[in-house]
Amino acid sequence: MPEELYPVKPEIARVAHVGSMEEYRRLYDLSMADPERFWAEQAETLTWFHKWSTVFDADYEEVDFGWFLGGRLNACFNCVDRHLKDRGNQTAIIWAADEPGVYKHITYRDLKHNVSRVANVLKEHGVKAGDRVCIYMPMIPELAYAMLACARIGAVHSVVFAGFSAEALRDRIVDAGTKVVLTANEGLRGGKVIHLKRIVDRALEGMQTVTTVLVARRTPSEVPMQAGRDHWLEDEVKRQRSTCTFEWMGAEDPLFILYTSGSTGKPKGVLHTTGGYLVYAAMTHKYVFDFRPGDIYFCAADAGWITGHSYIIYGPLANGATTVMFESTPVYPDPGRYWRIVDDLKVNIFYTAPTALRAIAQAGDSWVKEYKRSSLRVLGSVGEPINPEIWRWYHDVVGEKRCAVVDTWWQTETGGILITPLPGATPTKPGSATLPFFGVKPLIVDHEGKPLEGNGVSGALCLNSAWPGQARTIHGDHHRFKETYFTQYPGYYFTGDGARRDEDGYYWITGRIDDVINVSGHRLGTAEIESALVAHEAVAEAAVVGYPHEVKGTAIYAYVVLGAEYACRSRQEMQGALKEQVSQAIGRFAAPEVIHITASLPKTRSGKIMRRILRKIAASEYEGMGDITTLAEPEAVERLVKEHRDLSGR
Numbered sequence: 001m002p003e004e005l006y007p008v009k010p011e012i013a014r015v016a017h018v019g020s021m022e023e024y025r026r027l028y029d030l031s032m033a034d035p036e037r038f039w040a041e042q043a044e045t046l047t048w049f050h051k052w053s054t055v056f057d058a059d060y061e062e063v064d065f066g067w068f069l070g071g072r073l074n075a076c077f078n079c080v081d082r083h084l085k086d087r088g089n090q091t092a093i094i095w096a097a098d099e100p101g102v103y104k105h106i107t108y109r110d111l112k113h114n115v116s117r118v119a120n121v122l123k124e125h126g127v128k129a130g131d132r133v134c135i136y137m138p139m140i141p142e143l144a145y146a147m148l149a150c151a152r153i154g155a156v157h158s159v160v161f162a163g164f165s166a167e168a169l170r171d172r173i174v175d176a177g178t179k180v181v182l183t184a185n186e187g188l189r190g191g192k193v194i195h196l197k198r199i200v201d202r203a204l205e206g207m208q209t210v211t212t213v214l215v216a217r218r219t220p221s222e223v224p225m226q227a228g229r230d231h232w233l234e235d236e237v238k239r240q241r242s243t244c245t246f247e248w249m250g251a252e253d254p255l256f257i258l259y260t261s262g263s264t265g266k267p268k269g270v271l272h273t274t275g276g277y278l279v280y281a282a283m284t285h286k287y288v289f290d291f292r293p294g295d296i297y298f299c300a301a302d303a304g305w306i307t308g309h310s311y312i313i314y315g316p317l318a319n320g321a322t323t324v325m326f327e328s329t330p331v332y333p334d335p336g337r338y339w340r341i342v343d344d345l346k347v348n349i350f351y352t353a354p355t356a357l358r359a360i361a362q363a364g365d366s367w368v369k370e371y372k373r374s375s376l377r378v379l380g381s382v383g384e385p386i387n388p389e390i391w392r393w394y395h396d397v398v399g400e401k402r403c404a405v406v407d408t409w410w411q412t413e414t415g416g417i418l419i420t421p422l423p424g425a426t427p428t429k430p431g432s433a434t435l436p437f438f439g440v441k442p443l444i445v446d447h448e449g450k451p452l453e454g455n456g457v458s459g460a461l462c463l464n465s466a467w468p469g470q471a472r473t474i475h476g477d478h479h480r481f482k483e484t485y486f487t488q489y490p491g492y493y494f495t496g497d498g499a500r501r502d503e504d505g506y507y508w509i510t511g512r513i514d515d516v517i518n519v520s521g522h523r524l525g526t527a528e529i530e531s532a533l534v535a536h537e538a539v540a541e542a543a544v545v546g547y548p549h550e551v552k553g554t555a556i557y558a559y560v561v562l563g564a565e566y567a568c569r570s571r572q573e574m575q576g577a578l579k580e581q582v583s584q585a586i587g588r589f590a591a592p593e594v595i596h597i598t599a600s601l602p603k604t605r606s607g608k609i610m611r612r613i614l615r616k617i618a619a620s621e622y623e624g625m626g627d628i629t630t631l632a633e634p635e636a637v638e639r640l641v642k643e644h645r646d647l648s649g650r
């Protein structure tokens, strides 16, 4: 069957920033031929206190990159203050609360006042440029104020997704060396209360280094406050002026750290700097979503992840957009929630993850059709491969065949979108992220690290260009940065993903090929989950793999060998205890879907766990296990298959 090609909608192309393939190619060629000129022009769209002297400099051996060197700017000024003159009364943020139908509009002027007050509070508590500040907050406006307040005074924020457990939060606070933590008394999500302050208290037990905890009030509940350390944010901001000067940050000064999972148990603090990141986030937001002034833009991600950083806060606000911050879930109180917001707020651009779309689609089209959605123009997808069926559903049902669908591929490390269609230019294929953004040169590389030329090839996805939004290092461990991304395929940045370039040069991301899995769009390292499991006294050994799941995309399957003294315990009891164990160590979202308790794991004679076999069994693929004669105990495979059939009923 020839591949489906969805042409660009003429109504979208007519007014788009990039209105044809010829225009896309022209700009792409320019970005390749003279990247410095190309990016310097883009950087002009920001406001600089002092212009750069060098557009780009790199030491490839040391893996050190710098953009707009010598330039000075402030990310908060660019996202807030510079808009006051022309659009001070325009809404900057619309907060959509957990409670359906409750919205709060925050103008750019309000935003400036609120951000300045929080910035002054931080200063009063001793925060200075370069200091790290941990933000562990629900999706409330104070989270945006806190991030921008840090940017204003040159502090480096480290936002930790509010679904992480006390232990995970503690590790991140210690690694970043933060003295100040911002949180809320409680969070509300899908009508459920999340006891954030309690989690922070547990994370900080016995820790002397955190001297200040600022607590936003989301619910009326009182929480224990430790005298001298804990302060209500609302009391603190009340005393502050609504103005606060900004630091003139160097373009390469850090803007934030964001922890993400890799193939070892220890999360990595990915570090982004100020100038290049902001240029890239703003430009991609404008072009990929074809954003135009006046648009209502709704990215349904959580600000605790990179999507929220780049495409709820920094990109849209740098462009003077009205950006929606959504506190709840796509299915609360029912699966029509997104479209209700779309109608209530007249949303033009909508961006979410395939997992949310799958959950909604499963509930039936009536949840979508109940709402008009006539304001929608561009629909984005991010976080995991979008299966063609759900792509078509997004296009046909949600977008009524009139909206552009953009499947955007990128990562925490890339800072912004790298492979994507442009709404007015790129004909799309369901399931393909299509073509590289300006300045991006993807490579498909074979096992030996040789780039595969031409079309119709698949292998590891690497990048062979520098772009301003790329991460500069891992906080406190540049060596690990080099090792993780630049050694496997020397000379190239290795993404960890596999991909295919089809006959038309379109890219199809096939998913992670390292030990990372994307569960409901959340990125997790299998090693992280394994180390959480083996920390339980009952567990002798654990191996974690991903398997295909209808809603989550990939779900977690844990093979566990219990210590002798636990072998006779009830399986159900142990499975519950081990799921709880992972929830405690990482967060509920990381708890395995399946805990398969078994007597031993399949290993080679040299003791290496055969993950390939474990992945196959978890996916109920019993054929084509490959050569199992090298196993120390070949009969283990048969036993695992039988146990899996019993567990899954397949």
Ligand code: PRX
Pocket (backbone or CB within 6 Å): 260, 305, 306, 307, 381, 382, 383, 384, 385, 386, 407, 408, 409, 410, 411, 412, 413, 433, 495, 496, 497, 509, 511, 512, 518, 521, 522, 523
């Ligand atoms: O495997 C890819 C997948 O998400 C990974 C990056 O995860 P994270 O750093 O948490 O950032 C997620 C949001 C940008 C990638 O290595 N991924 C992201 N977008 C896509 C995707 N896989 C396929 N298609 C996408 N559009």
